[in-house]
Amino acid sequence: MAEPTLSTPRITSQYLDTFISRTIRLIGKVTQLRGETATIDSEGNVTALLNRDAHLTVGNAVEVVGKVNQDLSVKVLRATDLGRDVDYTAISAVVDATHRYKEIFYAE
Amino acid sequence: MANYGYNGGNYSTASYGAQGGADGGGFMGGSQQGSQEGGGSKTYGKDTVRPVTIKQILEAQQPHPDSDFKIDGSEVTQLSFVGQINMISCQATNNTFQIDDGTGVIDVKQWIDSDQLPEHARPLPKEGEYVHVWGRLKAFNNKRHVGSHVIRPVSDFNEVSCHLLEATAVHLYFVRGPPPGPHDGAMKDGGGAQGMFVDSYGGAAPQTNGGGKQLPAKLSATARKVFQLLQSSPQNNEGLHVSMIAQKLSLQGNDVFKAGDELLADGLIYTTVDDETWAVLEY
Numbered sequence: 001m002a003e004p005t006l007s008t009p010r011i012t013s014q015y016l017d018t019f020i021s022r023t024i025r026l027i028g029k030v031t032q033l034r035g036e037t038a039t040i041d042s043e044g045n046v047t048a049l050l051n052r053d054a055h056l057t058v059g060n061a062v063e064v065v066g067k068v069n070q071d072l073s074v075k076v077l078r079a080t081d082l083g084r085d086v087d088y089t090a091i092s093a094v095v096d097a098t099h100r101y102k103e104i105f106y107a108e
Numbered sequence: 109m110a111n112y113g114y115n116g117g118n119y120s121t122a123s124y125g126a127q128g129g130a131d132g133g134g135f136m137g138g139s140q141q142g143s144q145e146g147g148g149s150k151t152y153g154k155d156t157v158r159p160v161t162i163k164q165i166l167e168a169q170q171p172h173p174d175s176d177f178k179i180d181g182s183e184v185t186q187l188s189f190v191g192q193i194n195m196i197s198c199q200a201t202n203n204t205f206q207i208d209d210g211t212g213v214i215d216v217k218q219w220i221d222s223d224q225l226p227e228h229a230r231p232l233p234k235e236g237e238y239v240h241v242w243g244r245l246k247a248f249n250n251k252r253h254v255g256s257h258v259i260r261p262v263s264d265f266n267e268v269s270c271h272l273l274e275a276t277a278v279h280l281y282f283v284r285g286p287p288p289g290p291h292d293g294a295m296k297d298g299g300g301a302q303g304m305f306v307d308s309y310g311g312a313a314p315q316t317n318g319g320g321k322q323l324p325a326k327l328s329a330t331a332r333k334v335f336q337l338l339q340s341s342p343q344n345n346e347g348l349h350v351s352m353i354a355q356k357l358s359l360q361g362n363d364v365f366k367a368g369d370e371l372l373a374d375g376l377i378y379t380t381v382d383d384e385t386w387a388v389l390e391y
Contacts (some may be wrong), residue, residue: 085265094273107163
């Protein structure tokens with residue numbers, strides 16, 4: 001099993017540069033939609049390059065599974081709309097736990 | 109010992125040795141009963157649901173085939189986890205879902221109840237949807253899957269965050285033992301046995317050693333439990349016997365011995381009337 005490639009660590013914008021060319025999960029609030037790209041606020045702005053299936057709504061939270069490009073934009077592989085009723089503090093706690101106790105979350 | 113008098117009725121020189129054996133046997137019987145209780149609680153008492161991440165499931169240890177899986181050194185039976193459905197494949201007898209929670213991917217099989225009326229059947233979750241899964245870890249042909257009883261769609265995303273944090277907390281509980289908490293009475297809101305334990309030890313510590321004495325972090329969870337029991341149970345200066353501890357904590361005797369060895373090595377407890385009777389070392 002090619003196990004390490006199967007994990008998609010949960011990150012926020014601060015972690016982007018340590019995950020270049022890896023597949024990650026990022027949750028944030030959609031702040032702007034411009035056709036093929038969107039800006040997502042995940043404790044800092046992130047540019048997401050959307051695919052055709054992605055249906056984002058400005059103001060809603062979205063979870064993006066995607067690959068981090070060299071310029072720290074994220075190429076979206078899957079986007080899941082999470083609605084508005086999302087606790088961002090809990091999400092940032094999960095990201096913190098993910099990297100603090102990575103033994104149960106992802107392989108380096 | 110209760111049937112001493114009963115045996116006494118048949119008292120004879122021939123049965124004296126046997127009775128001596130019975131007396132010793134009475135004790136052994138007790139410890140055997142204890143271990144049987146432990147055995148009983150192994151299937152029922154330990155059949156608890158543990159929140160996990162899929163990475164933990166994939167890395168669960170199986171000491172030998174057909175034995176229970178272990179995560180962080182403790183046996184797991186029922187699991188609960190949350191993830192997104194990557195793929196669904198429907199077969200005649202079961203539905204297989206490939207679930208991804210960001211830490212790994214695992215197959216979840218749910219058997220189809222053929223007796224169920226079609227109108228009562230739940231609608232199948234869709235691909236891409238988050239679901240909460242309860243089930244047992246199974247291994248078949250070296251491939252792991254989870255046999256699931258319940259798969260429920262997640263309607264509020266906060267459940268996902270909550271689950272992942274819960275899984276982390278439980279992982280840390282098994283790796284590091286119960287949260288130690290600060291020395292001062294700040295643990296009071298924690299309540300429960302752990303809170304009391306920390307309080308009582310924390311309270312005793314400053315008088316003994318200038319507050320420097322806390323349970324070492326490397327102590328196993330079992331050792332902590334044993335120490336807690338020794339400290340909380342009413343006793344004379346003889347302390348408690350291993351079989352008593354095993355019975356009270358529904359543990360196997362050898363687990364208690366291992367815990368005792370840790371505590372003895374750290375000078376937290378000492379042996380009293382014999383090697384198998386321990387009391388808390390307080391000075």
